[in-house]
Amino acid sequence: MRRLNWERVVSILLISPAAIATAIFVYGFIGWTAYASLTKWDKLFPDFTLVGLSNYRKLFANQRFQIDLRNTVVFTVLFLISCLLIGFLLAFLLDQRIKGEGIFRSIYLFPMSISFIVTGVVWRWLLNPGSPEMGSTGVNLLFDMVGLGFLKTGWYTDPKIGIMAVAIAATWQMSGYTMAMYLAGLRAIPDELREAARVDGASELQIVRHILLPLLRPVTLSAVIVLGHISLKIYDLIVAMTGPGIGFSTDVPAYFMWDTTFRGNHFSRGAAIAIILLLMVAVLVVPYLVHSIRAEAEL
Amino acid sequence: MTTQAHEEPRSTRTLVRWQRVVLYAVLIAFAIFYLIPVYVLIVTGMKSFAEVNLYRMWDLPSGLHFDSYAKAWFGSEAEGFRGLNVNFMNSVYLTVPATIISAMWGSINGYILTKWKFRGSGVLFPLLLFGMFIPYQSILIPLVQTLQKISIFGVKLYGSIPGLIVAHVIYGIPITTLIFRNYYANVPTELIEAARIDGANIFSVYRHVLFPLSLPGFVVVMIWQFTSIWNDFLFAVTITSNPATQPITVGLNNLAGSYIVEWNVQMAGALIAALPTLLVYIFLGRFFMRGLMAGSLKG
Numbered sequence: 001m002r003r004l005n006w007e008r009v010v011s012i013l014l015i016s017p018a019a020i021a022t023a024i025f026v027y028g029f030i031g032w033t034a035y036a037s038l039t040k041w042d043k044l045f046p047d048f049t050l051v052g053l054s055n056y057r058k059l060f061a062n063q064r065f066q067i068d069l070r071n072t073v074v075f076t077v078l079f080l081i082s083c084l085l086i087g088f089l090l091a092f093l094l095d096q097r098i099k100g101e102g103i104f105r106s107i108y109l110f111p112m113s114i115s116f117i118v119t120g121v122v123w124r125w126l127l128n129p130g131s132p133e134m135g136s137t138g139v140n141l142l143f144d145m146v147g148l149g150f151l152k153t154g155w156y157t158d159p160k161i162g163i164m165a166v167a168i169a170a171t172w173q174m175s176g177y178t179m180a181m182y183l184a185g186l187r188a189i190p191d192e193l194r195e196a197a198r199v200d201g202a203s204e205l206q207i208v209r210h211i212l213l214p215l216l217r218p219v220t221l222s223a224v225i226v227l228g229h230i231s232l233k234i235y236d237l238i239v240a241m242t243g244p245g246i247g248f249s250t251d252v253p254a255y256f257m258w259d260t261t262f263r264g265n266h267f268s269r270g271a272a273i274a275i276i277l278l279l280m281v282a283v284l285v286v287p288y289l290v291h292s293i294r295a296e297a298e299l
Numbered sequence: 300m301t302t303q304a305h306e307e308p309r310s311t312r313t314l315v316r317w318q319r320v321v322l323y324a325v326l327i328a329f330a331i332f333y334l335i336p337v338y339v340l341i342v343t344g345m346k347s348f349a350e351v352n353l354y355r356m357w358d359l360p361s362g363l364h365f366d367s368y369a370k371a372w373f374g375s376e377a378e379g380f381r382g383l384n385v386n387f388m389n390s391v392y393l394t395v396p397a398t399i400i401s402a403m404w405g406s407i408n409g410y411i412l413t414k415w416k417f418r419g420s421g422v423l424f425p426l427l428l429f430g431m432f433i434p435y436q437s438i439l440i441p442l443v444q445t446l447q448k449i450s451i452f453g454v455k456l457y458g459s460i461p462g463l464i465v466a467h468v469i470y471g472i473p474i475t476t477l478i479f480r481n482y483y484a485n486v487p488t489e490l491i492e493a494a495r496i497d498g499a500n501i502f503s504v505y506r507h508v509l510f511p512l513s514l515p516g517f518v519v520v521m522i523w524q525f526t527s528i529w530n531d532f533l534f535a536v537t538i539t540s541n542p543a544t545q546p547i548t549v550g551l552n553n554l555a556g557s558y559i560v561e562w563n564v565q566m567a568g569a570l571i572a573a574l575p576t577l578l579v580y581i582f583l584g585r586f587f588m589r590g591l592m593a594g595s596l597k598g
Contacts, residue, residue, distance in 0.1 A: 007501040011415035014501075018408045018472050019423060025469045026430040029438035029445075036440060046444075090329060093322055106584060107330045113580035113587065115530030117548040118573045121555045122336045125562055130354070137353045145357065172333065180588060233434040236532040240552055257436045262443075262537060271440055278437040285432040293425045 030278065037271035044265045055272040065273070067248045068256050071163045075252065076231040078167040079174070083227050084220065086171065087178025092208065094179070095186045105183070108176035116173065120240025123169035127155035156242045159249035166241055166250055170234065178223050185219035186212065225288045229281050253277055340573075343566040344368055351563040367567035371554065378559050381542060383568050386550025390529055390575075393460050393546055397467040398524040402517055404468065405475025409516075410505055412476065413483040414491055424480065431473035435533055442466060443537060462538050463546070467528045474527075475520050478590065482516035483509065515586070522583055523590035526576045547572045 037056070040049040059065050090108055094101055111119065129152070130137035136144050140152040156165035189212065197207050213220075235254035238244075244251035244259070253273050261270025339356060347364040374382030408427075412420055446457040446465070456462030486509065494508045532548040539545045542553070551572045555565045580587050 007415075008417070010501050011411050012417065014407055015411040015415075015420075015423070018404065018427060018476065021469050022427050022430055022472060025438065025442070026433065027426075029441040030433070032441040033437050033439075086329070090326070093326055096319075096322060098322075098326065104326050104330060106581075107333050109584075109588075110577065110580055111333060111336075113526055113576045114573045115532065115548050115576070117530075117532050117552050118569045119336075121551060121565055121569045122340060124555070125353075125356075125566065126336060126339060128353070135354050137356060141354065142357060172336070176333065229432055229434075233436075235436075236548070239532070239536075240555060254434065254436055258439075258533075258537070261440060267440060270436075274434070274436040274439065277434040281432060281434050286429075289425060289428065289432070 033271045033274050033278075036268055037275050039268050041267040041271075042265070042269070043267075046267070051268075055268050056276075059269065059272050059276070064248050064251065064256060065253070068251050068253045071248075071250065072232060072252050075163050075167050075170075075234065076228060078164060079170050079231045080224060080227055082167065082171040083175045083178045084223060086175040087223065088182050088216075090175075090179040091182030091186055092212070094183055105180070108179050110176070111173040112177045114173070116234075116236035117240045119169055119173050120237045120242075123165075123172070124156070124241045127165050127168070129154045129157055156245065156250060159246045162242060162245045162249040166234075166237060169241060170231070170237055173237075174227060174230065178227065181219050181223050181226075182216060185216045189215050221288070225284060228284050232277065232280050232284070340566050340570045343563045344570055346563060348561075348563075351561065353562060367561075367563045368571065370564045371568035371571055380554065380557055380560055381550075383547060383550045383554065383571055385543060386545055386547045387571065389460060389544060389550075390547040393463050393467070394525055394528045397464045397471070397528050398521050400464070401468045401471035401475050401524050402520045404472065405479045405520055406510075406513060406517070407505075408472065408476040409479025409481075409483045410509055412480050413486075414488070414504070414509070415501065424476075427476055428473050430470060431477070435470065439533075439537055446538060458539055458541055459544055460539075463534060466534045466538060467524075467531065470534075471524055471528075474523060478520050478523065479513075479516055482513070482519075486512060518583065518586045519589045522579055522586050525579060526587070526590075529576050 035048075038050055038052060039047065040051050041047045090104075094104060098104065126138045128138045129140050135141070136152060139155070143149055143151045153161060156162045193211055193215075194207055197211055202210070233254055234252055235258065238250060238252055238255050242250040244255060254277060257270050257273040257277065260266045260273070342358075342360055343351065343356065344367045345360040345363055345365070346367070347361070348366050350361060350364075351367070370382070372382050372384050372387075374380050374384075412424055443457060446462045447455070449456045451461055454461050456465055490508055491504055494504050499507065529546075530548065531546075532552065535546045535549045536552070539549065542550075545553075551565075551568050554560050554568045
């Protein structure tokens with residue numbers, strides 16, 4: 001009994017560094033940021049005079065921030081849809097007893113191991129449209145070479161579709177990951193289910209629609225959560241690929257936050273953007289987190 | 300009758316063969332999509348300076364030249380830019396210790412959370428986990444302020460590699476704890492109980508029972524941490540402002556953001572920055588996958 005007691009104490013001591021570090025560096029710091037967002041701190045030296053929610057009010061009235069929010073929505077929708085579609089398609093095809101499946105899988109997934117900075121640098125050159133005087137470069141040049149010249153566009157230099165160009169690079173990086181999630185999900189579905197449906201005369205498309213997709217809904221949900229929170233936080237890729245762009249056409253809240261905080265020293269405004277970002281991610285993640293913890297507790 | 304019976308399987312077989320051709324064609328088309336950037340990276344890096352031309356970027360090189368790599372690695376005093384060699388080594392000095400420390404720490408946390416459950420451990424775990432999803436912008440301002448005030452062995456944490464190590468180890472707690480917790484949950488409790496009957500205490504159970512079983516868990520965690528720390532940009536660019544201490548992602552971004560650096564040198568730099576994590580992926584891909592799956596909370 002006594003031996004059990006000292007071990008209990010030791011076990012608490014062993015977990016407490018992680019608990020304390022998290023309490024300070026995650027929760028404490030979030031609280032600090034939230035507090036800073038309510039102050040007048042607008043230059044390098046801290047000024048903790050409280051000003052209420054005025055930083056948030058100013059932010060939502062700020063044109064750059066409005067553009068950023070719209071960009072985030074457009075980017076998230078494009079990125080999510082293309083990752084889910086490509087991810088599912090590739091997983092479904094790879095699940096058809098493919099020769100060399102391992103090789104295909106490795107090729108689809110490797111971009112995941114690379115940093116967004118590398119991806120950004122490479123795609124900035126690939127999607128560099130070139131100039132009318134000097135000729136096309138990158139993907140535009142490739143289009144010319146294979147006779148698809150009509151597909152040429154300004155990519156990220158075109159304010160209207162700039163954010164789409166960033167979404168292409170992000171999809172290149174993350175769709176393989178979505179494929180891997182779906183493939184794991186498909187492999188967990190027993191073959192008998194599909195066989196039974198085939199015997200009943202269901203077409204492959206019907207099997208996908210009425211059996212596979214409903215059963216894969218948890219995978220889709222996980223993918224949406226993971227991809228969604230990456231997309232809300234996207235920063236590195238923008239830095240390396242385009243920067244804020246012409247008229248902030250490729251600017252996002254995370255970029256604005258860093259720019260205004262560490263370049264402009266508008267600390268309270270940066271803190272307010274950070275808190276808005278956190279709330280957006282929390283809306284997405286917290287219900288999911290609570291749900292999966294509950295599901296696990298029931299097991 | 301008999302001919303028809305022979306006809307039917309043959310026609311379905313040809314249909315299936317036709318479908319499989321399409322199937323492989325789609326898979327190969329996507330493989331090309333993922334490999335295009337790699338092709339440009341490698342081909343561009345191998346061209347001599349005389350051959351490098353943005354308008355002929357898809358052409359094959361005439362031979363093997365490593366000029367671009369040399370320039371990206373060593374820099375050019377004449378043109379006035381730094382090479383990536385210093386940044387690369389900084390990343391090594393950052394990633395290796397941070398990976399080892401956070402793996403050890405995660406292993407201990409996982410051990411306590413699975414084998415020494417206490418009142419509240421069920422609540423503590425999701426609280427720890429939440430830190431994995433937060434946008435780091437929401438802790439960045441306090442983190443910088445705190446690191447500016449702390450020194451370890453006379454080294455100021457802000458602006459130094461040790462500061463980055465601290466940040467990565469602390470914000471690595473959720474994922475490393477999650478992976479080890481899921482891993483240790485599968486170690487049968489009977490094994491622990493048998494050791495306890497033999498008189499093992501909290502330390503010796505870990506040392507003689509759990510730790511020897513932990514190798515696969517360590518591999519998964521270390522690959523995950525190695526990849527995400529090597530690829531990190533946000534902490535790196537915020538905490539280190541001096542080029543002499545900046546990791547590779549920041550170095551590459553500076554290189555790519557400079558107008559005096561030719562695009563082929565930027566491409567070579569991108570490959571240098573990507574190489575370590577790519578090699579890990581190629582040789583230890585299996586474990587990489589497991590980390591990914593744990594990252595999606597489905598471990």
